[in-house]
Amino acid sequence: MTETFISWGMDPTWAWGVATIAGILLIALPLMLAVAMIIYADRKIWAAIALRRGPNVVGPFGLLQSFADGLKVFLQETIIPTSANRGLFLIAPIITFTVALMAWAVIPFNSGAVLADINVGLLYILAISSLGVYGVILSGWASNSKYPFFSAMRASAQMISYEVSIGFILIGVVLFAGSFNMNEIVKAQQGHGLGIVNAFGFNLLLFPLAVMFLISSLAETARAPFDLTEAESELVAGYQTEYSSMSFALFWLGEYANVLLMCTLNAVLFWGGWLPPLNIDLIPWFDIPGIIWLFAKILFFFFVFSWVKATVPRYRYDQLMRLGWKVFLPISLIWIFLISGYLMLTRYGDCKASERVHITQIADKETGKTYSVAPPKNSWDGICRSEIQGSAKVSS
């Protein structure tokens, strides 16, 4: 986009600034609209599964319900409890909302359509999602009320526990893709399944990780069946209990923006992102813009989220912890070993027996000494000659 502004006769620095701000608005504004519609969709799906009608009064089919709710909340009075910690009480929803928007900077919407195409994209997402816990903890503590505090304790423990296994699951994806860059991860999925399917999820080694990631993303966003933080039968409304008006709305928006982000991550990391599902040019398959494929995948995962919410009963807290620490963590650890072993066999360990050497003297590059190598002692001994840098010579 910067080039367009430069071609309009703008100074490069200014063009970069204007392009970045335009890019941010191009992501944030449609995202807010999408969040409003996704709240409506969530309520409709939930209602349909419960054989109800759902919102159907405001606008055609109730489509404007979320906007009506937003307007209502906007016009309400902001109430701050007298014993609350004023500053932190007001900052907490802002943190939740901002963090939910920040992560979208590295999401690729099409092959070039990404706001910040950074090398450490996936780490950035991990970093940002680890910040989300602060909005919850602070709101619970600053409310100075017991139910929000219980909820904040539960939420932070839950989010930290599941972040651990999410981190390990992502390592599996990164090992296969060979990059932390989100766009590279999507591109690595082209024709991944036997050259036909564009998705990591169809790989037998990665499919269990995809399932675990879907469940972990439910837990990470505190959706049912892991919504212990907002368990209305025990904790009123959890950490949002004392909030009203716009600060409440910010939590609401941030929460659903996070849900959308997790759906997007599922689509991008395991199911091909903006790539079409099949790598065969059946119909003008590749002419359909990538963003449409991505949106279709996001909506599918959002449907799964709503479906789960409507059907599955809530977990007990110790069961939630057991699932995170005793099931997902060991399985994802074992899978890291499996994946790296498989990749060593097939991708990286392509060294012939004649190329293998045994190092007899390890020398430092800085001192200028060369490596002394000998023929391998047996069939599994030694390392690949190409792995030794500098001037190595065989001294047998």
Place this chain on the structure above:
Amino acid sequence: MIQVAAFWLFATIVIASAAMVIFARNPVHSVMWLILAFFNAAGLMLLAGAEFIAMLLVIVYVGAVAVLFLFVVMMLDIDFAELRAGFVRYLPLGALVAIILAVELVFAVGAWSAGKVDLAARAAPAVTDKSNIQQIGELLYTKYIFLFEAAGIVLLVAMIGAIVLTHRQRGGVRIQNISEQNKRRPQDATRMVDPGVGQGVEL
């Protein structure tokens, strides 16, 4: 231009929030200022071209360490009047530590500016076309592999130590065995009996 502006912005906020960590009256506010300092330090790392370290700083320190700080500070009911009561008693010791640190700082700055260290050794090594992660990985897993593994073992020992110290064996706890529950079938749990008239049922 923008790099300079960003540097001064990050650097000022780091120092200001670090000062606020000490001066804030509420310990929870202190932790929040500390988080702001970590965050801006990550920004400085980004400016230095070390994006991997910057992300690790946010993930490890902001995402994990500071959360634990926040937990501890929220759970402990710290009485500041009591803490201040010992101020005069500990003043000599504190002053001694402060003086030692100040002297060390002076020596360090003096040695650094007076010593004949060539610029090439002071500056970071030349940036190649490889990404940050690759460079660190290549160094860490070849040249420093034993130190790296030693660090891992130290962390493992620390973890086991923490678990041993805090683990508490409680008797009479009924633990849920989920696989056993799933294996249970109706015929294992129920029994059909047909007692005769006037006879009870053995439970």
